[in-house]
Amino acid sequence: MVEFFYFHLMPWPYLPDDFDRRHASSWVTFSNQYYDPQRGHRLYNEYLDEMEHADRLGYDGLGVNEHHQNAYGTMPSPNLMAAALVRRTQRAKIAILGNAIPLRDHPLRVAEEVAMLDVMSGGRIISGFVRGIGCEYLSLGVNPTYSRERFYEAHELIVRAWTEAGPFCFEGKHYRVRYVNIWPRPLQQPHPPIWLPSQGSSETIRWGAQRRYPFISVFTSFAQTKRLIDEYKAAAEAAGYTAPPEQIGFALPTYVAETDARAREEAKPHILWLFRRGLKIPPHFLVPPGYITEESLRKFLTAGLRSPAEMSFEELEAGGYILVGSARTVVDRLKDIHKQLGFGLFIGGGRTGDMPHDKALKNMELFAREVMPHFR
């Protein structure tokens, strides 16, 4: 049994023709003058239509996420998008993947908003927590050297706010609130499920496994995904339990069409958009000083990993960064991956990069009708 989530980044696809040549990144310095609110209005509504459609198609959940000041994903507030979905969907869970809690000066706002959503939705909310990517520390002026400790501290404040009778006093290093007493409280008890979407530092994996928070590997190669999930399973064993499938997930851009050849042809430009334009991020944006430890950086450099931004479509496919093909091919491949990873959560992308609305609809319909039933 696998739970399927329809995940959206809500990208800004209308990059200028000279983007590849003239712009070092689609983040931080890429001017918002390239954003056109009129077109944005139409896009947001298409994107939300797609997510509502996914609910009707039988996806188990809808995934939204937080990114700031870029063309990769125009969803600075995932909670707003979750709110837009709560009243227009009936059944699907709404997974916020996630709130970038260290970027907030007041994490209680996250505790409050997620509690509101949980009550409004009748307990359909999944609350992912992330650190936010390096770029966002530049874009929001938050000191990256505090990223990890702010993440832990904000997490603690939020969980306590959800679970402890208020008012109580919280005095941490970064956040101090003398009267924590949030109204409303979340509907799900003890609190909405917390997920950890991550590219996977060992520290985060261990921390998540100890708390039984589902770990979601995001946009990694198959080899990397397997390594991370194995590490998570080992950390769970070390914590005294065996990680069940419902704690293991990964996010993978996926495209299904009538045949393998057609799927590749239709998906290719949009997948390359995602990796080469949406994720065009120079290293000094991606890992600003202190965002990771010196040790992690040394390991990363020594491993000499290639960036998927430099790979061809065929390399992305062979590396397992994407899943593209006929329903038959996708089912077979996913079964194989399932056997190897034992995942219970699949976060598939529907409208990758600059994919148009009609392709997105066709993709999600084929996936829901011809792939998902094989895993029920």
Place this chain on the structure above:
Amino acid sequence: MAHRGEFLTIADVRTHVLRGGRGAPLLILHPEYAANRWLPYHDALAARFQVFAPDHPGFGASERPEWLDGLDDVVLHYADLLDVLGIERVAIVGTSLGGWIAAELAVAYPQRVERLVLAGAAGLKVEGAERFDVFLHPIEETLQHLFHDTSRAAQLVPTEIGPDVIARAYGEAATLARLTWNPYMYNPKLERRLRRISAPTLVLWGANDTYLAPAHGQRYAQRISGAHFELIDDCGHLIPLEQTEVFTRRVIEFLSASGTEAASAER
């Protein structure tokens, strides 16, 4: 000039100090680059003074304590360092980040500073004046902004660049970020506090500094009572590394006027 390095424990922080020369004590505070380097300007100044050139916490060979989170921590660290060295009053020469630390030290402990030289000192924000953002640019580009004659940047580039060298540079950049990410490279309270500085002060600035425009130096000179501002021609941000001879000559002239009698006579 002979010099040696040693480790001192300053309130639990293992601190690396380069020292050399004889004479009146002189504390040299390095910029955000070139920690743990005994450079020609150290040599020239050590010919006249007893030079102490510590690596800031989290730079060079000095450890970065977990609690380090502001310039005030660095200032107290250096006050403790002077105590450990048994130095009551000292002349200070600081460049860029080191200049900022020197200014804050002179604000906090005006009575302990004999004379003060600020060379391209960070620490102030001047509305409309150019500041290069080191965190927004790759190091290759930053190097171009540290020197007027960009060929001089080669002296900061290690001969071999591998994972260890990059990780170490990343660690120093993390210390810099910890101290200066936001507000970027300045302390909003410093300008108002500069009036506390009583030491004779020389403010030197590269005439061609595109890292931190000379207007910042003029502001320092305006706010520090009696300070003297001087532009160095054909020079970018790292004055002691680019115009070593002019720099050391001016600094020695200025510091040599600072015998106890001369200094009090000036006041």
